[in-house]
Amino acid sequence: MYLRTVARYIRRSPYQAVAAILIMGLTFLTVSVFAIITILSIRIIDYFESRPQISVFFEPETPQEKIESARQQIEATGKTSEIKFISQEEALVIYREFNKDEPLLVELVSADILPPSLDVKADVVTDLPELAQIAQESEGVDRVIFQQDIVDTLSQWTNAFRQVGLFIIFVLTVVSIFVILTIIGIKITIRRGEIEIMKLIGASDWFIRTPFILEGVFYSVFGALIGWGVSYAALMTFGQAGLQAYFSGVPILIEPVHMLIVLGIEVIAAILLGAFASFLAVLRYLK
């Protein structure tokens, strides 16, 4: 019964309905884009965090005892979660895998010119500098590479991006609330006569209010579906392939399940947003 009333209200002023849906669509398109970027950044950071955090490269001829000694010194700190020895042969396998598309490079390199190494993971990222320092001072060590800088830089970018995104989403959410409030307010004003009739023949306040609240929820949810759909279509059509080419080797594929989770969250947010905005309108215009 309420849904039929809502459909009637929407049919009677289609341009207002389109305006409301487009504004909500824009808001949720922005939310979806930032959600996609957030998922991507999380996957990229996860990737780098899952890589060896410190790579300790030894001179190619370093005896195994010295490597073992360095390993024990690092392990003795009690701040590592994993230490893995990569022999020269294993290094060659990795090298070949990494350069499999360039046979010339693969042919030119043999195991004896590649350095043996230790891949070290810390329990806590903040301990990385200390572990790197100990590794650097060990005998036979050629160089130490640790990825905290990459992760830190990525995290900083991501955080800054998220803050900008949250600010834009906040502004658009406020705009959306005002747009729904105004449109529902106009609709209530247009139907003042009808509302008066309903009251005179015994309608309860909630019988009159409910269709207006549902109408606001409809605009919001429909806008969310449009925003999500456009962002997903754009990602699948233009984004995914380009991103994979750019971040070669980094697994950044966004699975459909991630997008369904985004959709679920957006629909819940849309219901709350639409209900809140139209409820404000009802309180304001239907005293």
Added chain:
Amino acid sequence: MIRFQNVSKTYYNSKALDNLSFHVEQGKLVLLVGPTGSGKTTIFRLIIRDLDPTEGEISIGEIDVHKLHKSKIRHLRRKVGVVFQDLKLLFDRTVVENVMLPLEFSGVSEKEARKRAEEVLSEVGLSKKIEHFPLQLSGGERQRVAIARALVFNPEVILADEPTGNLDLNTSMQIFELLERINQRGTTIFMATHNDHIIDKSGYRVLHIENGFLKSDKKSTQKEAKKNEDPEKGVEKNDAGKSEKKVDLESLKQK
């Protein structure tokens, strides 16, 4: 049934009703007449608590209308059928949807509401136009829709504010005869009218209002007397002629 006791109503500085007292007995048809602006519509609005009196008491049965809690006003309005002067039909709804509307408020299922609305529309002679919109109907037909909507709750009392206004004499008489038929089943009818033909020929009790005062109260005539002899007074009959229990205003007191 309907009792006004020293009721006054002032709009800003203008007195619309002045110390008005009268009583409409249960099961009667009473006409309310008077020139435009004499206070007829104000009386109806006071009865359904669309307005509050400045002074005095108004009751329907045992219910003191103006002591009803605000949340119960809607229950009162569902139990008093009103035919408004300007009809107050919803023009974007079909005839049957207009009539169903009050039932929907009170939680009757759509199927049942439609069934009941179709019954009432058949009663007022509109069974073939239930899917029309009000703008597709003649003035008299719209008036019947308004009456059907007032009847749909099977109320004890119907207030009809100039239901024959703007209608030709023939249609006016048809509408009045319809209200008479409803009254003959025991429903109290309180009807405002300007129609001299109805006033002169009906023979019912007439309350004459002028400038907010009760100018005259003509007592019952031949028709009223005949009606008072009806042994089934106060009992309604449905289309099949079976007696039906009427809506009890007492329930308002208990809620």
